[in-house]
Amino acid sequence: MAELIETVVTGRPAWRHEPSGVVFRRIPAGHFRMGLSDEELEAVGAMLDDEDPEIVWYPNTAAECRPAHWVTVPAFLLARQPLTVAQARHFLPGYDDGEIEFADDEPAIIYREKVLERMLDVLPFRLPSEAEWERVARAGTTTLTYWGDMAPREETDLDPRHENPFGLAAVGCATEVCADTYRPGYHHVGDDAVPHLGDGPRVTRGGAAFCRPWQGCGEETLMFSAVRAGLYPQKPVDLIVTGIRPALDWPGPPEMPPRPRPDQLTLLDWPTEPTAAS
Template identity: 50%
Template sequence: MVFDGLTETAVAGRPAWRHDASGVLFRRVPGGTYQMGLSDAEMAALSAHADASVMLDDAHRMRPIRTVTVEPFLMARHPLTVAQVRHWLPDYEDDYVDDDDAAAHLEDEWLDALLEALPFRLPSEAEWEYAARAGTTTLTWRGDEAPTEEQLLDRFGVEAEVAATENPFGLAAMGSLTERCADRYGIGYAEPAPADGPPVVRGGAADASPWQGCGEWLLALPASRGWQDMFTSIRPVI
């Protein structure tokens, strides 16, 4: 496959495409059809977790289940780091992290400026959830057990740590960071989302670290969704 401005390579034994100008790595997500939303099987699996009541109470925000087909696309291997954001915004300073290899936590003018400067787009909700599920139907791609904080990641300077969090599509840290999608938020999928609604965000379990036993891991579920009300990370797609 040939993409303008990208060079095909291999990373962690998988095909990848490197954006020549910025160094951002992309993985190819194959197209397919899946059941989007919190399924009955997932709700049953959640009932085994004592701290999952908040997710069950909010299940209507992730339902009704619907069949969605997505076309193939490229998705960044992980959210943009502080150093990668500075490729487009050289003066960028992150208010939340002081590590160039950490995922950037953008808000306000910085976020608007990055979205305007990026040559890529944001994923749709459907694309993000499909990529996070990576062909699986369990609570996370690892299964129905709650992930540990160690299985999530918000810094991407150590290749072994990044590779350990890759799902079957080769995408690292899915669900770890609060990632912005292109869609506007609506409660559930029964009605179209309001055009003036806040942007949808997915993930965020590592952003809630250190955990205090309040079900923070639930943010890592592919079906979990919310709205942008503070900082956000960006995982672009092509």
């Protein structure tokens, strides 16, 4: 188990990996409905009906995020923000992907698959499963983003200082790689947070900041909690663009939700859950 020290960051409980400085938040056990729901599709339709110039929606993207299904996620730890350049160099000295030079406190952007695999080999952490990532992105909400059914705004919602109700910063801003192997749609999945592995690219989530300045090509939809993609290298240069938000199992006794999963309930029947700080 990684060396963790309990502390407080931005007024919330946190667990710091002392050797590297990676800060983790405890994500409480809970049930949530994963995937793009009918209600969210209606919300996107309403944006289109209002002729919102910032929203471009592709039907095939919606199909890759459905059907919505209930998932149970045990308590776990997730990094408050993606791995920074300084933290990446702690684990992989001399880390430099050779594309763009970032400051030490900025996200470590990985452009080559071989660098990603080397980084994952040396990290004392794991990747979050896709279900864990979406659980965090939703943070107890049932809307397109944790702040509601509205289009993200480039000038404000990409601010890396923003924390969601679970105390995670910049969720959806950077592309973040998950442990799962990408498959279109959720017809193959179960009702737990175990990653689904196999041959093929890894799942990625988020990435709106990596597309700025936005040019009206649907970049804002990358911040929607349910939207997902595969980490396909861009031909002919074989580049990927992703960050890493490390995860850890909860080091205490296993924690599961105290109540059964409400498979037969509608979202309107399901109360909003407390935040991670409560």
